Amino acid sequence: MTEDYLVRIGSLIRSARSHKGWTQAQLAEALGTSQSAVARMEAGKQNIGLELIARISEALDSEIVSLGPSSGPVHLRVVGNRQLSGSIDVKTSKNACVALLCASLLTSGRTTLRRVARIEEVYRILEVLDSIGVRHRWVNESDLELTPRPSWYWTPSTRRRRAAPAAS
Numbered sequence: 001m002t003e004d005y006l007v008r009i010g011s012l013i014r015s016a017r018s019h020k021g022w023t024q025a026q027l028a029e030a031l032g033t034s035q036s037a038v039a040r041m042e043a044g045k046q047n048i049g050l051e052l053i054a055r056i057s058e059a060l061d062s063e064i065v066s067l068g069p070s071s072g073p074v075h076l077r078v079v080g081n082r083q084l085s086g087s088i089d090v091k092t093s094k095n096a097c098v099a100l101l102c103a104s105l106l107t108s109g110r111t112t113l114r115r116v117a118r119i120e121e122v123y124r125i126l127e128v129l130d131s132i133g134v135r136h137r138w139v140n141e142s143d144l145e146l147t148p149r150p151s152w153y154w155t156p157s158t159r160r161r162r163a164a165p166a167a168s
Contacts, residue, residue, distance in 0.1 A: 007043075007044030009041075009044070009048060011042070013042055013056055013060075014042040016056075016057075016060040017038075017042075019060075020061070020062070022060070024039055024042070025038075027056070027059060030059040031052075031056065031059060100113055101122065101125045102125065104134075104148075109147075109148075110147045112143060112144070113144045113145075114143050115143070116142055116144040117142070129146065134146055134147065134149065135148075135149075
């Protein structure tokens with residue numbers, strides 16, 4: 001294994017560990033090793049076998065190396081705490097529409113999607129969004145407006161939705 005691969009794998013491990021919110025010491029404890037060994041792995045300065053990569057993936061619940069079609073969740077990172085505005089041009093397709101519908105949950109204000117196809121996949125996602133309090137309405141023939149429930153907010157430290165504190 002060349003040093004370049006070790007560095008790339010180490011970077012993936014660091015990213016997955018950070019995404020889970022763990023320290024190097026927490027990952028080391030889960031693996032039954034030392035914090036300094038985890039630091040060497042993340043720096044690409046320690047050889048890592050397939051068995052260890054599998055144990056790391058299991059501990060972090062993140063696929064570090066993919067050898068074929070994904071059978072589980074894909075490790076993604078969303079960086080927030082920024083004002084969002086503007087537009088994204090995509091070709092009309094159900095995959096793009098479904099992705100944008102899901103991404104609309106990342107905003108705290110109203111999102112308008114233009115030229116949305118009225119297809120079964122879109123209606124299914126809208127049912128899920130409705131069930132968690134996201135309001136939607138069709139504007140014109142094909143524009144869709146989404147508004148999240150105002151009593152929800154994002155906390156940067158947990159990256160999970162939490163109910164807003166009740167007004168006193």
